[in-house]
Each structure stands twice: as structure tokens, then as C-alpha cells.
Amino acid sequence: xxxxxxxxxxxxxxxxxxxxxxxxxxxxxxxxxxxxxxxxxxxxxxxxxxxxxxxxxxxxxxxxxxxxxxxxxxxxxxxxxxxxxxxxxxxxxxxxxxxxxxxxxxxxxxxxxxxxxxxxxxxxxxxxxxxxxxxxxxxxxxxxxxxxxxxxxxxxxxxxxxxxxxxxxxxxxxxxxxxxxxxxxxxxxxxxxxxxxxxxxxxxxxxxxxxxxxxxxxxxxxxxxxxxxxxxxxxxxxxxxxxxxxxxxxxxxxxxxxxxxxxxxxxxxxxxxxxxxxxxxxxxxxxxxxxxxxxxxxxxxxxxxxxxxxxxxxxxxxxxxxxxxxxxxxxxxxxxxxxxxxxxxxxxxxxxxxxxxxxxxxxxxxxxxxxxxxxxxxxxxxxxxxxxxxxxxxxxxxxxxxxxxxxxxxxxxxxxxxxxxxxxxxxxxxxxxxxxxxxxxxxxxxxxxxxxxxxxxxxxxxxxxxxxxxxxxxxxxxxxxxxxxxxxxxxxxxxxxxxxxxxxxxxxxxxxxxxxxxxxxxx
Amino acid sequence: xxxxxxxxxxxxxxxxxxxxxxxxxxxxxxxxxxxxxxxxxxxxxxxxxxxxxxxxxxxxxxxxxxxxxxxxxxxxxxxxxxxxxxxxxxxxxxxxxxxxxxxxxxxxxxxxxxxxxxxxxxxxxxxxxxxxxxxxxxxxxxxxxxxxxxxxxxxxxxxxxxxxxxxxxxxxxx
Numbered sequence: 001x002x003x004x005x006x007x008x009x010x011x012x013x014x015x016x017x018x019x020x021x022x023x024x025x026x027x028x029x030x031x032x033x034x035x036x037x038x039x040x041x042x043x044x045x046x047x048x049x050x051x052x053x054x055x056x057x058x059x060x061x062x063x064x065x066x067x068x069x070x071x072x073x074x075x076x077x078x079x080x081x082x083x084x085x086x087x088x089x090x091x092x093x094x095x096x097x098x099x100x101x102x103x104x105x106x107x108x109x110x111x112x113x114x115x116x117x118x119x120x121x122x123x124x125x126x127x128x129x130x131x132x133x134x135x136x137x138x139x140x141x142x143x144x145x146x147x148x149x150x151x152x153x154x155x156x157x158x159x160x161x162x163x164x165x166x167x168x169x170x171x172x173x174x175x176x177x178x179x180x181x182x183x184x185x186x187x188x189x190x191x192x193x194x195x196x197x198x199x200x201x202x203x204x205x206x207x208x209x210x211x212x213x214x215x216x217x218x219x220x221x222x223x224x225x226x227x228x229x230x231x232x233x234x235x236x237x238x239x240x241x242x243x244x245x246x247x248x249x250x251x252x253x254x255x256x257x258x259x260x261x262x263x264x265x266x267x268x269x270x271x272x273x274x275x276x277x278x279x280x281x282x283x284x285x286x287x288x289x290x291x292x293x294x295x296x297x298x299x300x301x302x303x304x305x306x307x308x309x310x311x312x313x314x315x316x317x318x319x320x321x322x323x324x325x326x327x328x329x330x331x332x333x334x335x336x337x338x339x340x341x342x343x344x345x346x347x348x349x350x351x352x353x354x355x356x357x358x359x360x361x362x363x364x365x366x367x368x369x370x371x372x373x374x375x376x377x378x379x380x381x382x383x384x385x386x387x388x389x390x391x392x393x394x395x396x397x398x399x400x401x402x403x404x405x406x407x408x409x410x411x412x413x414x415x416x417x418x419x420x421x422x423x424x425x426x427x428x429x430x431x432x433x434x435x436x437x438x439x440x441x442x443x444x445x446x447x448x449x450x451x452x453x454x455x456x457x458x459x460x461x462x463x464x465x466x467x468x469x470x471x472x473x474x475x476x477x478x479x480x481x482x483x484x485x486x487x488x489x490x491x492x493x494x495x496x497x498x499x500x501x502x503x504x505x506x507x508x509x510x511x512x513x514x515x516x517x518x519x520x521x522x523x
Numbered sequence: 524x525x526x527x528x529x530x531x532x533x534x535x536x537x538x539x540x541x542x543x544x545x546x547x548x549x550x551x552x553x554x555x556x557x558x559x560x561x562x563x564x565x566x567x568x569x570x571x572x573x574x575x576x577x578x579x580x581x582x583x584x585x586x587x588x589x590x591x592x593x594x595x596x597x598x599x600x601x602x603x604x605x606x607x608x609x610x611x612x613x614x615x616x617x618x619x620x621x622x623x624x625x626x627x628x629x630x631x632x633x634x635x636x637x638x639x640x641x642x643x644x645x646x647x648x649x650x651x652x653x654x655x656x657x658x659x660x661x662x663x664x665x666x667x668x669x670x671x672x673x674x675x676x677x678x679x680x681x682x683x684x685x686x687x688x689x690x691x692x693x694x695x696x697x
Contacts, residue, residue, distance in 0.1 A: 052679035055666050158686075159694040166697050197685030205681045315696040320676065322691035354676040358665035366585045366657055367641055374665075375588060378675030440697065 003227035005037050010261035012037045013514065014248045015268060016234050016277065019092020020503040021487035022268030023212030024143070026228070027220030028511030034518060036226045037260055038217075039250055041233040041269075042088035045095065046214055050203030054356045057202035061095055063088040067272065068400045071416040074449045078363035083414035084303075085452040086270055090230050091213025093270070093454070094500070095203045098325035099181040099210070100348060100386075101146040102497035103137050106130040107335055108343075108388070111493040114335060115342040120419055121390035122300055126492040127464040127473040136505040143504065144182035144210040145189050153185045154178045155194055158322030160349045163313070163381040167436035168329045168347075175330035179348070182210035182500075183323060189215070198351070200324035232258075235407060236281040237265055237483070243285055245483045251407055264514060264523050266475075268486040271301060271456035275397045275489060276412040278460070278470075291460070291477035291485075296470050298397040300461050301416060302494040303453035305387035305425045308350060309433030310361065311442035312376040319351040319381050326351075332432060333496045341424040344496045345387025347433055352382065360451055373446060381437060385429040386455070388496045390419035397459050414453075455499050460489040474513040475506065482523045486510055554579065556593045563594045565601060569609035573630075574616045578603065578656070580632050581619065584640045585657050586664055588673075595670050599663035600656070615652030622646060 005012050015026045018040045026038040042063075051057040062085060069076035069083045076083075087093045107114040109130045112123040141149040148154045155178045157165060168176040183200070184193045194208040207214055220226035231253035238259070240246040245265040252258050267274045275298035279289040289297050326349045333344040352360060354377055362370055373380075400413040418426075430447040437445050463469025466478035475490045477483040486507055488499050495502070517523045554575045555564035567575045575597075582596040603612045616631070622643045623631040634640045647653050664670065671678055680686055 052681050055662060156692060158691045162692065162694050162697055194687075195685030196687040196691035197680050199679065199681070206685075313696075316675070317694065318675070318677075318690075321680070321686040321689075353678070354671055354674050355662070355666045359661050364657075367644075368587055368637075371586050371588050374674065375590070 002224040003035070003221070005035060005227050007258060007260050009035070010246070011035060011263050012260070013264040013266060014039065014260055014262040015266045015486065016248065017041075017092060017268035017270065017273070017487060018090050018212060018217060018228060019087075019268065019270065019487065020094050020097075020212065020500045021507050022266065023091055023094065023216050024504050024507040025266055025268065025486045025511050026226050027212075027216035028508055029515060030220035030223045030225035032511065032515040033225060034515055036220070038226060038228045039232045039234050039248065039260070040090050040228060040230045042090060042230065044090040044213070044230050045203065047203065047205045047207045050095070050205050052197070052199040052202055052205065054202065054353045057199075061087045061089050061203065065405050066403055066411045068403055068411060068413045069415070070413055071395070073416040073418060074363075075452055076416070078449070079452050082452045084270075084272055084456050085454050086456065089213065090217055090228060091211045094211040095213055096201050096454070097500055098200050098350075098498070099183045100325055100328070100498040101141065101144055101180050101182045101501040102346070104130070104133070104495045104497055104502060105333065108493065108495035109133075111343070111388075118342060118390060118421060120392060121421065122393045123391060124461070124463055124468055124492050127462055133505060136509045137501065139508050140501050140505040143508075144501070145184055145191070146180050146182050146501070147185045148177070148180045152188070155181055155183060155185045155323055155326070156196075158196060158326045159317050160319035160322070160351055160381050161327035163317055163440055164327055164329070164349050164383060164436060167439040170439035171432070171435055173329050173331045177328065178326060179328045181323070181325070184208045191215075194323060196322035198320050198322060198324060233407060234269070234277060235409060237267075237277065237290055238281075239283065239285065239290070239480065243480060245290075245480055264482045264484065264518070266484040266486045266514075267460075270487055271459045271489040272397055272412050272414060274485060274487055275459040276399065279399050280409055291470050291479045291483055293479050294467055294469060296461060296468070298459050299393045299395070300391035300458040301395040301397055301414065301456070302389050302391055302458040302491070303416060304455045304457075304494055305345060305385065305389045305422045305429070306450040306453075306455075307385045307426050307430060308382060308448040308451075309385070309430060309437065310380055310382040310446040310448055311434070311437035312373065312444045313379045313381065313441060314443055316378045317381045318378060319349075320353055324351055325349060325384070329436070332429070339428055341421045341428065343388035343421070343425065345385055345425055345429050346496055346498075347429065347436070348384050348386060350382050350384035361446060361448055363449065373444065383433055383436070385426065385433065386496060386498055387425045387429060388494050389422045391458055391461070391493060392417070392419055455488070455494070457488045457491040457494045457499060460485040462490050462492045475510045476513070484510065484514065554597065556597070563597070565597045567604045569606055570604045570612060574613055575600070575604065577616045577619065577630070577632050578612060580640070581616075581644070581656060582660055582664070584637060584644060586660055587637060590673055591670060595664060595667055598667060599660055602659070602663070611652065611655070615650075615656070618647065618652070619643065
């Protein structure tokens with residue numbers, strides 16, 4: 001059978017979402033000859049469509065369907081309707097991501113064993129051996145063209161990096177470089193080299209940054225085995241009387257409700273929408289939602305310990321020029337409880353344009369303390385903190401029945417309270433980040449609170465024991481054999497690295513498993 | 524955090540005898556001022572001109588940038604001059620003037636020191652009116668492309684080929 005596929009075709013694998021997880025999975029399956037229907041809630045935007053203007057681009061790409069927030073995190077106060085800054089488009093948040101592509105450290109796959117029993121944390125080891133991931137990581141790096149892997153050169157450092165690097169070295173940091181980035185430092189895989197244009201968050205207009213939107217998706221479609229249906233918003237997953245997933249109900253681009261039959265269903269709508277979909281698919285047989293016999297669907301929501309440090313200097317930096325995430329300090333990524341917390345964090349340069357700096361530097365701030373900082377915008381440098389946060393059962397996605405979306409379904413409420421370990425880590429990172437800039441003569445530093453989450457993880461987590469999580473080591477749900485989770489929500493723990501490379505590596509691995517299981521008639 | 528569209532157009536009318544650096548009411552239905560070389564004026568149809576002038580001062584006091592002229596603040600709040608928004612704005616500014624009377628001034632704009640005006644604003648910081656104005660300014664002021672060069676921000680660079688040959692790593696003071 002060749003795409004397009006019939007709604008009644010029950011031999012297809014339906015993939016919900018086309019980002020780093022779903023987009024890669026759909027292509028990998030299609031390359032193996034598996035028939036795939038990918039349902040994407042957003043529209044299709046390519047480099048020529050991207051807008052290098054922060055607010056206009058936000059209007060074009062961001063997922064702004066209603067959501068609610070609760071908990072003690074500051075995002076719930078500052079951006080109560082926008083818990084996450086993620087994308088609704090073909091390619092998902094791979095249009096928006098900065099490109100940092102880091103492997104987990106070995107011990108991070110075994111957080112429970114390494115960190116021990118941290119009070120209040122629902123830690124668990126991943127049911128995956130880190131050695132097994134080596135090859136998948138290598139394949140993911142080849143796919144993305146990650147710099148500083150397999151002899152690919154690093155990117156050149158921009159002004160923001162040079163300030164950061166000098167401060168880092170003054171502090172004695174040693175692992176400081178321009179990162180392992182899915183941004184070409186030389187032409188690679190039909191994509192050009194980075195032109196240091198900035199606006200990586202708004203979609204790379206050169207296509208120098210890897211995004212599923214213009215790599216995996218069209219390549220999958222070219223096989224004739226993948227049909228991507230854009231602007232199709234999934235409402236629920238149906239199952240048959242044996243409890244196997246049997247179809248996916250969605251609203252198409254014209255507003256008409258459709259039902260696509262399925263042999264296998266893979267959920268990759270990110271860590272907010274994926275659990276919401278499973279919960280919204282509750283039935284008589286599964287009253288608590290699909291794949292939720294453990295009660296863990298929606299729980300253990302992680303968003304990384306984030307925050308930023310900006311600093312002003314007496315001379316211009318012009319941090320917006322060039323790659324948005326232009327370099328990294330990895331010395332603090334180690335696990336070293338001597339610092340007063342378990343796990344570690346990365347420091348990565350980051351730049352915002354003036355409009356977003358005004359919105360994010362100190363949300364709600366005003367008056368001269370605020371504006372005197374922006375007055376020196378040209379003299380600012382900036383970095384972002386990415387650290388491992390603790391999974392907590394009470395940090396979770398639930399259905400908020402008081403608020404419904406455009407399709408009448410309850411929206412996701414995103415509840416998050418910082419764990420004491422998260423707070424200790426963030427404070428340590430603020431201190432170190434400010435010290436980096438002080439070492440180069442900063443006249444003022446700004447420990448900036450977390451933005452709406454871009455790393456959303458853990459809400460359908462992997463576990464060896466079905467009692468502890470939602471999916472097994474292949475992302476296959478413990479309860480329903482032909483229902484998979486294919487995005488960051490399957491993360492058992494978050495590690496200190498930006499998650500995309502691991503999501504991609506897991507998607508490549510999952511595609512192998514699904515294709516093999518289909519071949520064995522096990523699905 | 525939704526982006527408020529800047530549907531407002533900038534009206535630059537000649538205004539004789541404008542005072543430098545301050546906006547003030549000129550005749551009926553206009554608020555005017557002077558920005559660098561050009562005079563500007565804003566026509567109001569739903570708000571009282573005095574209300575608009577006070578709103579502009581309030582906007583500057585919330586986000587004071589001494590190098591940014593009043594016209595940009597005027598553009599940022601121009602959208603409130605609508606049938607729907609005007610009653611709430613009139614009420615909010617009336618409350619602000621009332622607060623000014625509490626410390627011995629006839630009107631908010633008569634309070635001479637920014638510090639004293641900021642204290643009045645801080646007293647109403649949690650009001651819906653203050654948050655409406657402050658929240659609107661985040662995009663209304665800082666998302667004006669004409670404001671960006673004042674802060675040195677260059678905006679998009681794709682049309683110029685990025686910064687690969689135009690100083691992405693140009694820093695000489697480290």
C-alpha cells in the first residue's frame with residue numbers, strides 16, 4: 001500500500017505528533033517499509049516561511065491552545081496560561097530548539113542507584129543499559145550532523161560565547177567549547193553551514209539547524225510509506241474489546257471529525273499533550289485513561305532546573321549576533337553531592353532579542369531597576385541553566401475539567417513545585433553563572449527566573465516494573481501492547497542534558513523494535 | 524502572554540509651539556509633543572486628551588527610558604483610545620489622580636519627581652488597571668521596530684546574509 005492511506009486501513013501505524021520523537025519515528029518506520037499515518041495538530045512551515053521577529057514568530061509557531069498551571073513555580077504566576085514554550089507545527093519543537101545535542105552521562109541512566117533515596121523524589125533507574133545506547137546515539141548524531149562528533153568541526157564562537165568562555169576559563173572551568181550542536185559548521189546532508197544569523201528559536205531560515213520539518217518528514221514522505229496529515233488534532237485513541245488500540249479519532253483541517261483505523265498507535269505529542277491524550281481516552285475498560293494501570297500517566301513531570309543569568313558590561317557585546325546557543329560549560333554536569341545537591345547542570349549561552357528580553361528578564365518587573373538593565377541591552381551577555389530536576393509524583397499533568405479547548409475537551413493543568421534539590425542546584429548555578437560574568441568585569445548581573453518550559457519530560461515514564469511507570473524499555477505501554485509512547489514523556493529521569501538527541505536516539509531504537517515486532521506478527 | 528497587535532498607526536501632525544520632551548494637551552482632541560527633530564501629535568476620539576497625556580506619563584513612569592521619546596510611549600498606549608477600552612482607562616486614570624491628590628497634588632502629572640510618581644504606581648501595582656497598562660507595554664513599547672535601534676538591537680539579519688561576515692565575533696575589549 002502506498003500513501004495516502006484509507007481511513008479504514010487497519011494495517012497502518014498511526015503516529016501522533018511529528019517532532020523529535022514522532023517525526024523521526026515516522027520516517028524511520030517509513031524507511032523500513034512500514035505504512036505510517038502521522039497526525040500533526042499544526043501546519044507546515046518551512047525555512048522560507050519562518051519569521052525572524054520574536055513575537056510574530058511566536059504567533060506563527062507556538063502552541064497557544066489553552067492550558068492552566070498550578071504549583072509554586074514562578075511560571076504559574078508570570079505565565080499562568082503558558083506553562084510551556086513549544087511548537088505546534090509539522091516538525092514540532094525541532095523548529096524552535098536551539099540545537100544542543102548532548103549524550104546522557106552513563107550514571108544518569110541509573111539515577112536511583114547513583115543518587116540513592118532522595119526524599120520526596122520518585123527516582124527510578126532507566127530500564128536501558130547505557131552501552132546499548134552508544135550506537136543509537138551515534139546514529140542520531142549522524143542524522144542531525146552534530147558538531148564535534150565524528151570529526152565534524154565545532155561552530156565558531158560569537159561575541160556572547162567569547163565573553164562566556166573568558167569568564168569560564170578565569171574561574172578554572174575546563175570543559176568549555178562551542179557545543180555539540182545540530183547546526184552545520186560546514187555543509188552537511190544537503191543543509192548549508194550556519195550563517196550566524198541569530199533567531200535559532202524562530203526556525204532556521206537557512207536550514208543549517210536540523211529540524212524534522214525539512215529532513216525526516218519529507219524523506220519519509222518520499223518513500224511513499226508515510227502520509228503526514230497536518231492540522232489534524234487528535235481527540236482520543238479508541239480500543240477494541242480485547243483492549244488493544246484500534247483507531248485514532250481526530251478533527252481534520254476542515255473541522256470535520258475523522259477516525260483512522262490503526263494496527264499500532266504511537267503517541268508523541270510532548271509531555272503535556274501525550275498524557276492528556278491518554279487521560280482523555282478513558283473508557284469503560286480503562287476508566288483512569290489508557291495505559292494507566294500504574295497511575296503514573298501524567299506524573300513525574302520534569303522541566304529541567306532552568307533559569308538564566310544575564311549580565312551587563314561597560315562595553316558592547318551584541319549577544320544577539322550569531323548562534324543563539326553558542327557555547328557550553330560542562331564542568332558542573334557531573335554528579336558531586338559535595339555541592340549540596342545530586343545530579344548536575346550545564347551552562348549554555350543564550351541570547352534573546354529586545355522584545356523577548358523585555359518579557360523574560362524579570363517578568364512583571366517595572367520601574368528604573370528594570371529599565372536601566374534594558375538600557376544596556378547592547379552590552380548584555382547571557383546564559384541558560386539546564387540541570388537535572390527530581391521527578392516527583394505530585395508534579396503532574398491532570399485534566400482541568402473547568403477549562404476546555406476549541407474541541408470541547410478538558411485542557412491540561414500543569415502542576416509543578418520545585419524540589420529542594422532543584423532549588424539548591426539553581427542557586428548554585430546562579431552563583432556560578434554570575435561569577436563567570438563577574439570574572440570578565442560585569443557591572444551588573446541578573447539571576448533570571450525560568451521561562452515557560454521547553455524541556456517537558458517524564459509524564460509517561462519508562463520502567464522495568466509495570467507498577468512504576470507507563471512504558472517498557474522500548475516505549476511500549478505496559479498495559480496495551482500496540483500502544484507506544486515516542487516522545488520525551490517516556491523519560492524515566494531527565495539527566496542534565498538537553499533532551500532532543502536522546503529523544504531522537506530512542507525513536508530510532510523504537511522504530512527498529514516496532515518494525516521487528518510487526519515482522520514477527522507480535523503487533 | 525499574547526502578542527498585542529500593533530494596529531495603531533503613528534500620526535505625526537505639525538504642532539506649533541510644542542515643548543521638548545514632554546507630551547501635553549493641545550486644543551481639543553489632541554495630545555502633542557516633540558521628539559528630536561519632528562513634532563508629533565496624537566488624535567484621541569474616545570479618551571479625554573488629558574487622560575491620554577496622563578496615560579503617556581504613566582507609561583513612561585512604568586518603563587522609564589530617558590533616551591526614548593514620548594511619541595513611542597504614545598504609540599504604545601494609543602490602542603486604549605477605543606470605545607471598549609476608554610471607560611476603564613478613564614476610571615484608572617481618575618484613581619491615579621485621586622492618589623496624587625492624597626499627597627497634595629492636583630493631578631498625577633503635577634507630581635514633579637519620578638520617584639514620587641513611582642510610589643503612587645506602586646500603591647496600585649496589583650490593580651487590574653496597572654497590570655493592564657504594564658502588560659500591554661511589554662509588547663506595545665518594546666516590540667516597536669522603531670524603538671529597537673535606540674537600544675542598539677538590530678532585529679533580523681537574514682536579509683543581509685546574517686553576521687557571518689558582519690561581526691558575529693567582533694569583540695575587542697576582552
